[in-house]
Amino acid sequence: MLTLYSYPTLFGVADNNGYGLKVFAFLRLAGVPFRHEHIFDASKAPRGQLPYIVDGDDTVGDSDTILHFVTRRYAVTIDAALTPAQRTTNLLVARMLDDLYWVMSYSRWQDERFWPAFQAALKREHPNLSEDGLAKAKAFNHQRYYYQGIGRFDPDAAMARGLADLGALAALIPAQGYVHGGKPTSIDAAIYGFVANIYFYDIDTPLKQFVVAHKNIVRHCGAIHEAVSGAV
Template identity: 70%
Template sequence: MLTLYSYPPLFGVADNNGYGLKVFAFLKLAGVPFVHEHLFDASAAPRGQLPYVTEDGETIGDSDTIIAHLTRKHGVTIDAALWSEQRRTNLLVTRMLDDLYWVMSYSRWKDDRFYPQFRDAFMAQHPQLDAAGLDKARDYNAQRYYYQGIGRYTPDQAYARGLADLEVLAELVPTEGYVHGPAPTSIDAGLYGFIANIHFYPIQTPLKAFVSAHPNLVRHCEAIHSAVSG
């Protein structure tokens, strides 16, 4: 049986990390059966990163590599009708979501205005965690942000990057249907992974305010959420 290993749920979504939620949504939209296991510690994962999947004695990490592998192995067809221009758009959007990831993470772990609310919500849903452990994770993430670069920005500078990414997504996502037509494809799963972790996030960060002000992003997110939940 295919098993997806990813971070735990939070705020009503199946994974509080955009990459794991992206793979989760892809599997659901593609109709591939799987077992979902949640981890707090990624140290044993490939490259020390979640998500990863195991199947038939094989372990695959990295969300894009996972999706490509599953598409081949399980004959997934949700992207089969896309033409080359649409596939190029998918690659560009996927790379931009990598940028948005850092700003989203910054808003939870780095920004002093929002971290206490995030920490308390995480402990409320996962009581096996404590403030000391989450503060240690915060210190670890601060090092990641510094070496990646986002940690050297002021909050306003960091959010300006994320809001610029969201502005592009708001222009890409249609008011009806999905990015490439009436049926969702893998890029919709990718968008959901990140937008859901903003939209369903009850703490009023600048990213949350932007998404809430754009009905097309909210509609798209809630449509995918309905399709993959339950």
């Protein structure tokens, strides 16, 4: 059976990283059986990054690569009816979610207004985490942010960038149904991966304030959450 390796749960969400939750939601929506292993150590992962999957003799990393691999191997059809224009929209939204990822991560590990609450939540739900380990992870992430660029923003400017991304999602997500109609597709799984990691968090960032204020985003997130919920 396919095994998904991704970060652990937090605040009742199946993965506290948007990319892992994206893959989790896609597998659930596509009806592909899988085991879910929650880990912190990404040293065995392709490119040293989570999530990744192991399926027989194949080990596949990168969330988009995983979705393409699973679609081919298991003849997944949730995107089969999409038009070329809709597939282009999916690519553009996925790339925008890459940008939102950095702001979300920054809000947890670097923005000192929210770091204490995030640290406390991690320690509460995963008491095996040590102070030293968290300090090293915080320092490592600060380095990543600096070289990516978001770490050179002041907190309010970083949040403004994420709010612009969420504004685009607010304009895209319909009041009813899903991005491309009455049934969810892979882009709905991707959006859920990131929005759920904002909405369900008990940390009142500007990102969460924006999501809560937009009924269409909350409805969409809730619908996908219900569809993929179960043992996490």
